[in-house]
Amino acid sequence: MNQLNRLLNRLYEKQKSSKECIIFENSFTYKDLFTEIELWSQKLSEAGAKPGFLFAVNVHNSVTFIAVILASWKLDCRVLILDTRLKVNEVEEILSKVNPHIMISSMESPNMLSSFMEKVTTQIECRHNAPIADHDRILLLTSSGSTGAPKIIGRSELSLYEELVRTQKFDGAIQESDRVLILNSISYAYGFIAGVLQTLYVGGTLIFSTNRTSDMIHAITTHGVTVLLGVPSQYEMINKNHKSIGEHHIRVAICAGESLSELIQHDWSHKFGIPVGQMYGMSEMGTISVDMLGINPRSVGKVADDISIKIVEDQIWIRTDPDPYLYHSGEGRYVDGWLRTYDCGELDSSYLHVKGRFDSLVIINGLKVHLTEIEHTLKLMPQIEEVYAKTNESKQIVVMLTAKEGFELSEALRWCRERLANYKVPRKYFWVRSLPKTSSGKLARKDHSTLEFLDTLEVI
Helix, strand or coil, rough: HHHHHHHHHHHHHHCCCEEEEEECCEEEEEHHHHHHHHHHHHHHHCCCCCCCCCEECCCCEEEHHHHHHHHHHHHHEEEEECCCCHHHHHHHHHHHCCCEEEEEEECCCCCHHHHECCCEEEEEECCCCCEEECEEEEEEEEECCCCCCEEEEEHHHHHHHHHHHHCCCCCCCCCCCEEEEEECCCCCCHHHHHHHHHHHHHEEEEEEECCHHHHHHHHHHCCCCCCECCCCCHHHHHHHHHHHHCCCCCCEEECCCCCCHHCCCCCCCHHHHECCCCCCCCEECCCEEEEECCCCCCCCEEECCCCCCCEEEEEEEEECCCCCEECCCCCCCECCCEEEEEEEEEECCCCCEEEEEHHHHEEEECEEEEEEHHHHHHHHHHHEEEEEECCCCCCCCEEEEEEECCHHHHHHHHHHHHHHHHHHCCEEEEEEECCECCCCCCCCCCCCCCEEEEEEEEEC
C-alpha cells in the first residue's frame, strides 16, 4: 500500500504530537489518536484479522470510527463503511453482497441530535471465512441512495491518494494551521475523504458538533473554526441564526452534496463577509471540480487538472479507470472507461455548471425543462425552505415544498409566473410538513409515501 503509506507516514510523524487533532466535547491530540489506532490494531489482530480481510464498519461517527478505519489500513485490510442510520434490512442487503470477514458495530442506539460522538462501545463479530478479494479496493462505500438503491463503490489506495493531492492544489485548500468544522456525516465520501482524511493529511485540526444549530454556532465561535464543510441545509440553518455568531475566523466555507440556492449564497456572503464555495464530486472517484473561495458562485468550480470530462447530450461523463462499481451494482453507468454521472451540465472556461440530474430533464409540449431550474427558482422565495419538482402521470409539473408559517401557495404560483416561461410553470403545488431525506442528508427523490400535506393548489 505505497500511496496509503504516504498518508499513514504523515500521520505517524505526528504520533507523539500534543497538537489538537480532534475536538468535540473534549480535545484529542495526535498522540491520543495514535493510542486509539494502536489499541484497535491489537483488537482486530486478536479477532483474527489477516492482510486483505474486509471489515464492515457499522460504527457511529466518532473518534472510535476514525481509529478503526486507520487501524484496519495499518493491518493491510479493507474497509466497508456503513451508515448506522441504515435499517437492519438495508444493512443485511449490503452485507449479503460483500461478505465481510469481520464486522465492527456500535452497541449504543444512535442519537438523532448528535452527528458525532467521542468514543463508543463496540462489538466485533467474525462473520465469514470467505476468500480474500482479488481487487485493489481498500475503501468500500455505498452511494447515498437519493435516486434509488445504493450502489457499492470501491476506492483503491491510489485513487484516495490522488484525490488528496488533487484537492490540495486548489486555492483555499485546507492547510496545517486550519481548524476544520465538519457538519455532515463522515460515513460518506465528502465528509470522510474531503473532510477527515484531507485534514489529517495536512496535519490540521478536526472539529465536530451536534446537529443543533446552537451547537454548530458555539463550535464556530469557541474553537476558532477557519474552514467549514457542510451541505445546503446546514448553511441555511446557520444563516437563519447568524445574529448569534458575531466575530468569526472562517476563511473558507465549502458546500457539496447538492447545489446551494442563490438566496443562501447571497445572504451568507452579506452576513459573514465571505462567499460559500462549492465542491462537486462523486463517491466513485472523489473531487472533480472545486471553487473553495466562491469566485464563480453560479458554478461548482474549476475542473481539476487531472480530470478528463466530456458533455454528451447535456450529460456529464468522467474518465476513470477501472470501473469503480463492485458486485455488479453500477450496471450501465460505466462504459468504455467513462463514468456516466447522470448529472446534466456544461463547461465554461474550465468552470463546470451543473444543471441537475438527467432524470430531472423532462419534455413538456415538445420543449426541454430542467426540473432543477424550477426548484432553484422557488428556493429564491424567502418563505420557501425546501422544494422538490417532478412530473405526474399526466406529464404535468408538480412541486412539493416546505415553507414558513403563514405561507400561501398562491404566492408560489405568482412567483413562478413572473420568472418562468409558461410551459415551465408547475400545474400542481403541495405544501408538506417535511420532505424525506436520505441518511446522507440529500432529498430522497423516490420515497414520498409518508408525506403530510398541509395545503394543495392546482392550476386549471
